[in-house]
Amino acid sequence: MGITKNEYDVEAYSPTETEHVHKHIANGLPVYADDTGAVPGESFTHGNSLYARVQRVAGKYSIEQRGIERVPEDERTDTNLAKVGTMWLAANMVVSSFAIGALAIPVFQLGFVDAFLTILFINLLGITPVCFFSTFGPVFGLRQMVLSRFFFGWYGVKIIAVFNILACIGWSSVNVIVGAQLLHAVNNDLPGFAGVIIIAAATFLVTVFGYKIVHYYEFYSWIPSFIIFLIVLGEFAHSGAFVNLPMKVGNSEAGGVLSFAASVFGFATGWTSYAADYTVYQPHTVSRVKTFAWTWAGLIFPLLFTETLGLAVACAMTFDPVTFEPSNTYSQRYEESHIGGLLAAVLFPPFGRFGEFCLVILALSIIANNCPNIYSVGLSLQVLGRWTQAVPRYIWTFVGTLVYVAIAIPGYSQFETVLENFMLVIGYWLAIYEGIALPEHFIFRGGIKGYDPATYTSPHLLPPGIAAMLAFGFGVFGAAMGMAQVWFIGPIGKHIGTPEYGGDIGFPLAFSFAFVSYCGLRFFEKKRFNR
DSSP states (O other): OOOOHHHHSTTTOOTTSSOOEEEEEETTEEEEEEOTTOOOGGGGGOSSSHHHHHHHHHHHTTOOOOOSSOOOGGGOOOOOTHHHHHHHHHHHSSHHHHHHHHTTTTTTOOOHHHHHHHHHHHHHHHTHHHHHHHTHHHHHOOOHHHHTHHHHHHHHHHHHHHHHHHHHHHHHHHHHHHHHHHHHHHOTTSOHHHHHHHHHHHHHHHHTTOHHHHHHHHHHHHHHHHHHHHHHHHHHHHHTOOOOOOOOOSHHHHHHHHHHHHHHHHHHHTTGGGGGGGTTTSOTTSOHHHHHHHHHHHHHHHHHHHHHHHHHHHTTOOBOTTTOOBOSHHHHHHHHHHHHHHHHHHHHHHHTHHHHHHHHHHHHTHHHHHHHHHHHHHHHHHTTOHHHHTSOHHHHHHHHHHHHHHHHHHHHHTTHHHHHHHHHHHTTHHHHHHHHHHHIIIIISOSGGGOOGGGGGOGGGSOOSHHHHHHHHHHHHHHHHHOBOSSOBOTTGGGSSOTTTOOOOHHHHHHHHHHHHHHHHHHHHHHHHOO
16 A cells, blocks of 8 residues: 555644554454554655655665654564663663763762662662653554653644754763763874764664664673673772772762762663654564563663662772872872773773773773664654654664764863753753653553554644643743752752752652643643543
């Protein structure tokens, strides 16, 4: 069956134009999947339009042609749930998560036990929405930003997509700068821009081919990184440099724990806005409990392992109690080269050239970290409008790569700190997203049966989005009141911790303000519009 421009144009597509019902056998009983609104794969190459010709060329090279269109049940053939786990295992078994744990000592002035407990409990909380929304992919065959239309409405989700695009591009830039710094630490003759291009090009080669190749790469890429981290663990334990730093007390301790918790939570929950993107080709008969469990295992292990390892190594740093100047190899290396220097302090003295090789492998782990960002940025761009969806996903992947490289190259030497501070400030949007999506699902839809996926292309059948956007504004207000960042400390955040640094409660306030306001506003919106 063919498909016209109006059919692949999401804003003009009517769910009644493509209607399929597929039967499967589960537990000995027939299970029917309603594919209304799904777009079959052959539709992308039908006709002689420029779009169809480009898609045919892509198909010759096994590039995924599908974008945000709903996946029909007969094309959801990915039954290997282990790949769901390894997807997130690889994306988090990286130097970036090691760096999160290490920040507890030089930045937040915590002890080992309090920092470890923060890592443990905040990660358990932060990954829960990622695991939960991952289960939506097999049920509906829809991407996360498209699913978000059921929470924010047809027009409201475009604003959410913009935030997601900023997050994808911004964190890709920050991550690739870190990777380039590690490569430069190994070889001072390698300029920063070259390291950025090497990592970005490798990431593009993986993501341009789409879902299957991203999963295939992530299925194996965590292994060398895990081996290197085990070497770091073994050598550091053998060195005897670990110091069990005591937990502090008072306002400074409270502020430090809360601010560190915000960093840990932001990193863990940051995958929420991509979650369903990596399960849409799973059949709807897959157990939601198993999908949740595999996602949970794939997230919790690397996050706890790498962040705790980073924390432990950072505990070896010593500083002069008066001047706070570095007073041993670990602190001196960190002062010179940040996380790369800290890893070099463990690996270089005993291993020499092999230690440098290990650092190169960890630098290249950034590829696995950036793959979800760069694959999903194309899907978020397609949500913005008719013309953006008419541009194939892999072209947006290329454009996204060029943009973050253009940011990262000057950022490497000029405004890396500014870029990172900006990303930390906008990161609160994820708490607002969760504060709106979760009550919509549990309270107003009554669970998974309250959705009609066939309406994902019908603005008049989706929520108006007025309540969601107003609640989003309240969430932003809550984040501003509670944040404690370099650029701004909110009036509530100032009263936690020391007056100079405060304590960051921006995430819980953003969630709470969004949640409470949405529940009230959505009640009246649904009563007025009945949708």
